[in-house]
Amino acid sequence: MRWTPQRRSVVAALSGASGHVTAAELVERCRDQDPTTTPSTVYRTLDVLEELGLVRHGHGADGREEFHVQPAVEHGHLYCSACGGRWEIAEGQAQAVVAAFASVDGFEVDLSHMTVVGVCGACARAGGR
Amino acid sequence: MRWTPQRRSVVAALSGASGHVTAAELVERCRDQDPTTTPSTVYRTLDVLEELGLVRHGHGADGREEFHVQPAVEHGHLYCSACGGRWEIAEGQAQAVVAAFASVDGFEVDLSHMTVVGVCGACARAGGR
DNA sequence: GGCCTTATTGCGCATAGTTGCAATAAGCGC
DNA sequence: GCGCTTATTGCAACTATGCGCAATAAGGCC
Structure with missing residues (x-):
């Protein structure tokens, strides 16, 4: 797996987020760091991170996607x-x-x-x- | 409340659907009947029907919206x-x-x-x- | 049956999320 | 350090959904 700057960026945004984040929020945060960030990259990076088991996604009450860094304990x-x-x-x-x-x-x-x-x-x- | 043809159409599509339907599927079905159907109308009609308690919406495993006609028994x-x-x-x-x-x-x-x-x-x- | 009020519609635009594809660049081997 | 392979990126287009607003028409009133 390639460790690209944009992936660093996404991971940074993720860890900077306490608890749960919407994919959209993540895109926002990444743009704060690097305005050239493209949404698709963020979404795809999230997929990869999930495959690696670093993050998990869930759905809020409205069905929107939410991500949280894999914690020690599973929690609903x-x-x-x-x-x-x-x-x-x-x-x-x-x-x-x-x-x-x-x-x-x-x-x-x-x-x-x-x-x-x-x-x-x-x-x-x-x-x- | 006004009983418009497009509302009839949505209700017809709903009752013709066994079990659960996606909003998108519903739009499809309505278009089969009447190709001039506009998505927003369908979505709004669903909101209204839900307020009336005729339908309920939930979210599938992927977070997409799903509708089901209000059954006798609540079921998850x-x-x-x-x-x-x-x-x-x-x-x-x-x-x-x-x-x-x-x-x-x-x-x-x-x-x-x-x-x-x-x-x-x-x-x-x-x-x- | 015609008129009027106002709920609804349809359009155009906005957001969230996704995908195909060509251009780009990470990291390996030399 | 150089070049090559191929994972990744960025763009653009697309689906699902939602919203504002002006145009339309349902249904009550006469």
């Missing part, structure tokens, strides 16, 4: 359709969920891929949806 | 990243999953909104990922 995401809040699925909770899915046909869920939508406890108590 | 979707299979989450399974999410902070999951990705039992046993 929750989105509250009432308050718009987003947060990570707690460890224990994740295990319970994985177990729940596995219980039927041994389906091994990858919670990190998609944002799970619903109403958070606070909003639910406040009157829900 | 599973996607196997190994074999590409897709199927609905079984009733009991759904309950277990909802309970698992609720257990921590009372989060009320809406499983129907996003496709859950993972590896199905068969593929997992056959060697996983």
Whole structure:
């Protein structure tokens, strides 16, 4: 694999981003560094980085792509359709969920891929949806 | 609300579609009936129909929008990243999953909104990922 | 049946993401 | 350091989706 300046740029933008980034945001960030950055290069670099296992992509509540640097622990995401809040699925909770899915046909869920939508406890108590 | 021919067209295309359809597919179908159909009209009609509660949208494994006619029972979707299979989450399974999410902070999951990705039992046993 | 209000449409443009292809340049071998 | 192979890039065009706005027409009112 060739270590080109534009790849450096993408990786730099990625690590400079805390948590999750949209592909579009990444393009933005890269352009801040180097205005000649082309979107397609960023997208393709992301694909490569993903193949290498350096990053993972998922989809936000609106289905848009989001990337996050591969963390030590896999983590899913929750989105509250009432308050718009987003947060990570707690460890224990994740295990319970994985177990729940596995219980039927041994389906091994990858919670990190998609944002799970619903109403958070606070909003639910406040009157829900 | 005005019952225009183009809305009829969209609804017809929707009911003619078994299960789930992509917005793009819907545009196609409408064009089959009436070649003058404009994409934006279809998208907007879908928004309206959703407000009325006639259809629901969710996101496939790739984050693309998918619509399904509001069924009697809410149902989530599973996607196997190994074999590409897709199927609905079984009733009991759904309950277990909802309970698992609720257990921590009372989060009320809406499983129907996003496709859950993972590896199905068969593929997992056959060697996983 | 004709008129008027205003919800809808259709057009043109904008954004997010993707792809084909020719031009470019990384990194290997010498 | 030089040249060669071929992975990568950049461009341009394209799909999916969404938005603003002026033109159109649905449906209520008379």
